[in-house]
Amino acid sequence: MADLRQTRQLFDVGVLSLGVPLDGQEAVVDRQQARLAFQRASEFEPDMCDAWLGRIACGDRDSAVIFNLYRSRSNFHLEFRRNGLAPTAVDARFATGSYLDYPILTRTDVEAAYAASLVADQDYSAAEEVLDSAESTPITNYVRGVLHFATQRWPDVMKALNGSAEWSDEYMRAGADTMVGIACARTGLNGEALRRLELAEAGPIPAAATMARHVHGLVLRAEDKESEARAIFEEIYSRDPGFEANALALQDPRRRLIVTDPADIDRRTDRWDPESVPSDAAAGPATEQAALLDEAQAELDSQIGLQAVKTQVAKLKSAATMAQVRAEKGLATNARSQHLIFTGPPGTGKTTIARVVAKIYCGLGLIKTDKVVEASRRDFVGQHLGSTAPKTSALIDSALDGVLFIDEAYTLIQDGLSGGDAFGREAVDTLLARMEDERDRIIVIIAGYDGEIDRFLAANDGLSSRFSRRLSFESYAPTELAQIGEVLAEKRDSHLTPEAITTLEQACGPLFDQTSVDQSGRPRRLIDLAGNGRFIRNVIESAEEEREFRLSSGDVDVSELSTDDLTTVTADDMRAALSTVLGGLRLPV
Known part of the structure; x- marks a missing residue:
């Protein structure tokens, strides 16, 4: 084992090899030799703080080196003073963890360096203890800021x-x-x-x-x-x-x-x-989940028609519930994809049922939240090659722990493009990869007409295997459409007279019975082209406008109008509204 004199000679060699002259000796820069000399000195005399400082000046910022610098800090700059060196003679710096390296010139700087090293190693409590025992200076405050920022x-x-x-x-x-x-x-x-x-x-x-x-x-x-x-x-x-x-x-x-x-x-x-942070769900998970399930059931029950869909949703709920019961009893459960396909015409409640499903799955603990992120092709596809994957991935990130609802999913891959739809295929490939990577954190629901969805599934081999469950939504019948009109009117503080309801139902009859071709040449019911529930919403809004026009026309003191006057939609209002809305749709009724 080397004595102190030999160890100091090694330290001096290190300093000289960094280009710092000592006692008139010529300094020749040799960083490799400097590093080796400081390493040997620190091994021979572990309490030589300046040897550890020299190692840091040579680029060795290992946490063990910084720890030993801190451990031996009572001897800080002892060798510097022996050689008459200024504190800045060697450039030893530590990484603060936030944008800058800081020079180690004082014992407080040593303490800040060790605290920063502990933060980098995620030993936050120890870092705080070091900072609490150190003098308050800009650098210790800076590192404390880094601790709390991290x-x-x-x-x-x-x-x-x-x-x-x-x-x-x-x-x-x-x-x-x-x-x-x-x-x-x-x-x-x-x-x-x-x-x-x-x-x-x-x-x-x-x-x-x-x-x-x-x-x-x-x-x-x-x-x-x-x-x-x-x-x-x-x-x-x-x-x-x-x-x-x-x-x-x-x-x-x-x-x-x-x-x-x-x-x-x-x-x-x-x-x-x-x-x-304790979540509200953690504070009372059973109560919160039960409330979500009750809320989902109430929303499902309030939907007009959709009997087949309601049965299918009930089966989804029972399947997930029984899988949990079997797992709790140690019985085998077959892993089932929770991703869904909603097929059917627009305006038949697919988005509403997606929200119901999200609440059911959240209530059963399959996902953490009941959020539903709605998306279409424009939310996936970028404007230039290479931009689609990041955009798709960012969209999926926003839906994690919830449901991603993709309406008209078949538009992701478009037909008739020269060379194929590279953007759409990149979006689908990214979607499939993220669905696999995040299979426990996201439910994906795709929606559209049966035929288009089948074409979409056939465009990529991985799609059909991930979407094995299908819920079919049918066009609303005339009676159901009239009932929807009543409900929508009530929510808007309006009231349809019996004659207005009959007028609406009779107008929906030909729309339900007759067909025409859509833009792709496929035959569709006229009510599907009109938008089913969306059509009814437009009619109710237009009927209210007709009522307002009727009430304000002529020499009328509107302040004298009664509540019934202000809320009632008559058959004449309904007929005028139907004429306006259907005229705008230009359907061959």
């Missing part, structure tokens, strides 16, 4: 960096402005967020300026200033197309900042884990 404790980020505006180091100010700006944005303090982000954008750190600019755009999007936000995303993309988060924000206007309630941060069961 663990999304946004108010603590602001508190830690409260005095950063007075710091003399412009690089540290820029990093602090970026962290505080993002923390403000994530807690909904948009005004202060923009002020701090703009300071960071003008700062000397390019990476921080770019991130601040990106979050600036997200804040504008949160304030419904989409055109301004998009201009920022385009500007960033032109300079840095590889910035993935910005590219996704540019492609998908639904990508937004997640705003956190500070009270939720205080409710964490693990103060460092953002995912440890």
